Amino acid sequence: MIFHHPIQIEFNHCDPAGIVFFPRFYEMISSDCENFHAKVGGLTYAQMMAAQQGVPTVKIETDFHAPARLGEVLDFQVEVERLGRSSILFKVTAWEGGVNRFTARMTQAFVEGLKARSWPEEVRARIEAFMAA
Amino acid sequence: MIFHHPIQIEFNHCDPAGIVFFPRFYEMISSDCENFHAKVGGLTYAQMMAAQQGVPTVKIETDFHAPARLGEVLDFQVEVERLGRSSILFKVTAWEGGVNRFTARMTQAFVEGLKARSWPEEVRARIEAFMAA
Amino acid sequence: MIFHHPIQIEFNHCDPAGIVFFPRFYEMISSDCENFHAKVGGLTYAQMMAAQQGVPTVKIETDFHAPARLGEVLDFQVEVERLGRSSILFKVTAWEGGVNRFTARMTQAFVEGLKARSWPEEVRARIEAFMAA
Amino acid sequence: MIFHHPIQIEFNHCDPAGIVFFPRFYEMISSDCENFHAKVGGLTYAQMMAAQQGVPTVKIETDFHAPARLGEVLDFQVEVERLGRSSILFKVTAWEGGVNRFTARMTQAFVEGLKARSWPEEVRARIEAFMAA
Numbered sequence: 001m002i003f004h005h006p007i008q009i010e011f012n013h014c015d016p017a018g019i020v021f022f023p024r025f026y027e028m029i030s031s032d033c034e035n036f037h038a039k040v041g042g043l044t045y046a047q048m049m050a051a052q053q054g055v056p057t058v059k060i061e062t063d064f065h066a067p068a069r070l071g072e073v074l075d076f077q078v079e080v081e082r083l084g085r086s087s088i089l090f091k092v093t094a095w096e097g098g099v100n101r102f103t104a105r106m107t108q109a110f111v112e113g114l115k116a117r118s119w120p121e122e123v124r125a126r127i128e129a130f131m132a133a
Numbered sequence: 134m135i136f137h138h139p140i141q142i143e144f145n146h147c148d149p150a151g152i153v154f155f156p157r158f159y160e161m162i163s164s165d166c167e168n169f170h171a172k173v174g175g176l177t178y179a180q181m182m183a184a185q186q187g188v189p190t191v192k193i194e195t196d197f198h199a200p201a202r203l204g205e206v207l208d209f210q211v212e213v214e215r216l217g218r219s220s221i222l223f224k225v226t227a228w229e230g231g232v233n234r235f236t237a238r239m240t241q242a243f244v245e246g247l248k249a250r251s252w253p254e255e256v257r258a259r260i261e262a263f264m265a266a
Numbered sequence: 267m268i269f270h271h272p273i274q275i276e277f278n279h280c281d282p283a284g285i286v287f288f289p290r291f292y293e294m295i296s297s298d299c300e301n302f303h304a305k306v307g308g309l310t311y312a313q314m315m316a317a318q319q320g321v322p323t324v325k326i327e328t329d330f331h332a333p334a335r336l337g338e339v340l341d342f343q344v345e346v347e348r349l350g351r352s353s354i355l356f357k358v359t360a361w362e363g364g365v366n367r368f369t370a371r372m373t374q375a376f377v378e379g380l381k382a383r384s385w386p387e388e389v390r391a392r393i394e395a396f397m398a399a
Numbered sequence: 400m401i402f403h404h405p406i407q408i409e410f411n412h413c414d415p416a417g418i419v420f421f422p423r424f425y426e427m428i429s430s431d432c433e434n435f436h437a438k439v440g441g442l443t444y445a446q447m448m449a450a451q452q453g454v455p456t457v458k459i460e461t462d463f464h465a466p467a468r469l470g471e472v473l474d475f476q477v478e479v480e481r482l483g484r485s486s487i488l489f490k491v492t493a494w495e496g497g498v499n500r501f502t503a504r505m506t507q508a509f510v511e512g513l514k515a516r517s518w519p520e521e522v523r524a525r526i527e528a529f530m531a532a
Contacts, residue, residue, distance in 0.1 A: 011167050012164060014282045015281075019455075027145045030420075031143050062459050149315055154296075155322075155326075163289060194326070197323055311469060311470070
């Protein structure tokens with residue numbers, strides 16, 4: 001299944017070349033994953049913070065295919081390629097007008113304090129159901 | 134009349150104290166005004182760019198009343214306090230749970246090239262109708 | 267006395283009009299004040315965090331006089347206009363080629379937990395010495 | 400040879416967990432490469448903009464090894480792993496206290512208008528000299 005998260009490209013995202021400055025894409029990917037965890041996994045970042053938990057990024061690979069421009073509304077698409085005991089591998093793409101702008105693969109670790117811990121059972125069950133749907 | 138523009142407070146907005154880092158509020162205010170111009174004035178920033186036009190900020194005054202926290206959805210409220218020949222004075226506030234987090238007054242100038250120019254007639258008419266409603 | 271803090275204008279600061287996007291100026295002002303507190307007051311933000319302290323911004327007024335461009339190195343100048351029991355009023359300007367780009371007046375409150383507290387004696391003494399010099 | 404570009408970790412870079420928010424690392428990497436092009440290649444981003452040129456990012460792979468904290472000064476180290484006809488592959492790492500925080504490999508394309516073009520001869524010569532040193 002695919003989690004869709006549309007984001008409108010605004011002035012604050014764009015560089016002197018008039019296109020999205022690539023680090024802003026990572027803020028958008030962070031937002032995509034934050035909304036995925038809240039809406040699919042049922043665990044918000046605020047809940048994680050309150051429990052000394054978090055999902056730091058351990059690895060990202062990104063291929064940029066085409067620029068994104070001011071005023072476009074990109075359909076960010078989040079898929080889960082692998083759910084480990086305490087990790088998750090996302091594939092994120094961003095579409096408008098039938099053209100994908102980038103493909104990112106990003107691994108997060110689920111931690112409590114500074115140590116990896118296994119996903120809570122109900123979170124794992126919800127994400128597995130999403131993956132199977 | 135009031136233009137409402139809700140923004141969800143996400144991880145990327147927050148500082149080590151767990152609240153919105155104040156410069157992020159200005160990115161949000163920029164977004165509020167950008168959406169106001171597109172939806173109320175009928176003139177997008179992309180259209181302005183294509184015509185060598187823009188709305189640089191010339192003055193802002195902000196009082197911060199209360200912090201905003203991760204996970205809150207703030208109702209940004211944009212009002213127009215004065216519409217000049219080539220300027221606009223916005224009042225922007227941000228509400229959740231009945232509490233306003235800040236009050237900003239921000240003046241933009243409408244320019245073409247680097248020179249002030251008067252608002253296009255249809256843009257002025259739309260903003261005046263908004264102010265009168 | 268004036269605290270000088272030069273910042274080079276880079277690609278990440280600039281907008282589609284090729285000039286500094288105004289919210290980035292507030293990140294720079296935040297950096298100016300952070301360096302002022304560390305180097306003049308002798309109190310770093312990391313030390314404040316560790317002691318549940320902070321200096322949230324309560325008010326800012328800014329007049330933007332002229333744009334700043336990619337590649338310029340601005341001389342940010344920080345002055346203290348008033349040091350209260352638990353507050354500080356900064357005047358910040360940013361110069362290059364004899365032209366000031368903006369004038370900001372910003373008030374911070376010194377807090378511990380969520381409550382205002384008086385400046386530590388040695389911090390107050392150092393800032394007063396700076397003001398008198 | 401290695402190009403060193405120190406960056407101090409400030410409040411504006413850090414997230415609610417008190418460590419650098421990973422998209423800010425990409426702003427820093429962008430700054431590293433911008434300074435590399437100016438100081439090693441002898442071609443500034445302002446000069447590129449004026450000539451309708453640029454160096455868009457086409458690919459990045461990053462492994463995050465350890466968090467970076469408020470107040471640390473990271474020694475960003477930029478190496479060139481491959482210089483193509485119109486591309487460059489950077490390896491960027493970030494060190495403090497003998498610990499590298501991440502390893503990024505990033506490919507930029509040199510473009511004029513929207514088309515790839517070969518590096519100017521003098522720029523190529525300078526970067527090759529850097530690689531050989």
